[in-house]
Amino acid sequence: MSDVATDTVLRVDGIHSYYGSIHALKGVTLEVRTGEIVTLIGSNGAGKSTTLRSINGLIHPRRGRITFLGKDITNTAAHHVVGMGISQSPEGRRLFPRMSVTENLEMGAFQRTDKANFKEDMERVFTLFPRLAERRSQKAGTMSGGEQQMCAIGRALMARPKLLMLDEPSLGLAPIFVERIFETVIEINRQGTAILLVEQNALMALDVASRGYVLETGTVALEGPADRLKADEQVRKLYLGEG
């Protein structure tokens, strides 16, 4: 075991989060280490998105602790979390529909003040997604689902995150786009960004991830290396669509 303090990017420690009076997370614990792709799988309503919302500060857990690079961010406001190095491509993409692709990417870099690197990062996004370069002045809301997903991931990258969270990047996309998106996720990870990937497409997710967590009704039901989860009989039955 290597030194936990330096190796751990994100640590979520027994968090309990609520939606109004609904007890959505009942003690979720998970960890993302340097250079990892970690996936969070589970059925609808298991608490995957709630976990991400708790991490990025849109909601605050009532109990438990979230630490990022050694700092406690349990009660940090969403707009400060970005500046610390966590950015997200949210479920449903949530682009600014009446803003151009370029403006959306600019918004991703909102907290940054370094103008020189900003241009460079914009080019990096356009290199990862040449399609976006072609559409840079198009209104984001008028693009296809796949293009919007690229834009949402690109926008999250513009924050130069140390941890990138992707919520259902494959949802509603044609298979050819899904493959492209996952290839890009691997590429982004190779360039040095830790990734927390939430997916319903568990097979794909476990293919690219090094480790995984299976959420069930607000708790972690299973965890382990991706290959082991893929081989697990229960996971195969429930999430990989095998009888």
Next chain:
Amino acid sequence: MTSADTAETIVKARRAAIGPATAVALGLIALLIVWLAVNFEKSPALFVKAFLIGITNGSVYALVALGYTLVYGILELINFAHGDVFMLGGMMSATFLVSIFHLGSDPSAVYLWPALFASLAISIVFCGVLNASIERIAYRPLRKAPRLAPLITAIAMSFILQNVAIAWKGPNYISLPINILPHGVVFSIGRNTYTWDALIVVLLTVPVLVALVWLVQYTKRGKAMRATAQDREAAAMMGIDVNRTISFTFLIAGGLAGAAGLIYAIYFTSIRFDQGFQLGLFAFTAAVLGGIGNLPGAVLGALFIGLVQSFNNTLGWHAPGSDWTQSIVFSILILILVFRPEGILGERTPEGG
């Protein structure tokens, strides 16, 4: 299958229902055009005069309408207190111009312009801060409440501001010297003249509008405003401080109302506690007409309302006259809300119909 069929029947039924309504609307528009054409033919000079007055009044409405639309765009709240913020700006301006800068009739340019710009700045800052404070105190605590709660609070806020004005200035008109602005002739058509005071109104309004468009379109703050208006949560995820952006929007909207307050005070030279409410409703109609939340739409709607008012008040041939102005303007509001709630330039949204 059946649900698709039902949907189709509904669409067909809707089309059938809209048919006669559209015909009536087209008929009304045709009648309006004929009326305008006959008036123009009978007295072109009067027509042009009415047109210029309409543009002048419309530009004041535009400043107020933009405040409604900015706030609606970001919070989906109709800030009924907005007109009253404008009214207090007018009273503030009147106080500064008359009691502090001692401007009388026909002041010399050396006194007029510095006093005017100083009062403008004071009014803008005062109304901006007032509006932002109203949001902080009255609307922010209700951010998560059902939509009706902040709406009722806004109406209450409107009454409070009106009563503050009564307590401060009393229930009567407070007036400024009628010739506070130069009334020299800029140009004349026949017996009708266009005077400097009207031109000054337009000359003060246009730079404010241009500055606003620049702010919203090209600055970082403006982009944060647009992002927050389009998706508040996503904006927070980008690192935008949503509360600060909303405060800033109220500040800008209030500043516009402050500018309008000064311009109104010096152009119409009298103001009363309830005029914010009246003008506010006109400006609100303008904002709805243009498509609420849409900045160019608000300006367009305001110019339109200004023209409706002045054609109705000024034209000679079968104009209903000023007694009917409010009825006509609010009939327009009702017609838009019924037939095109998204306004002229607004976008059809699933929830907005």
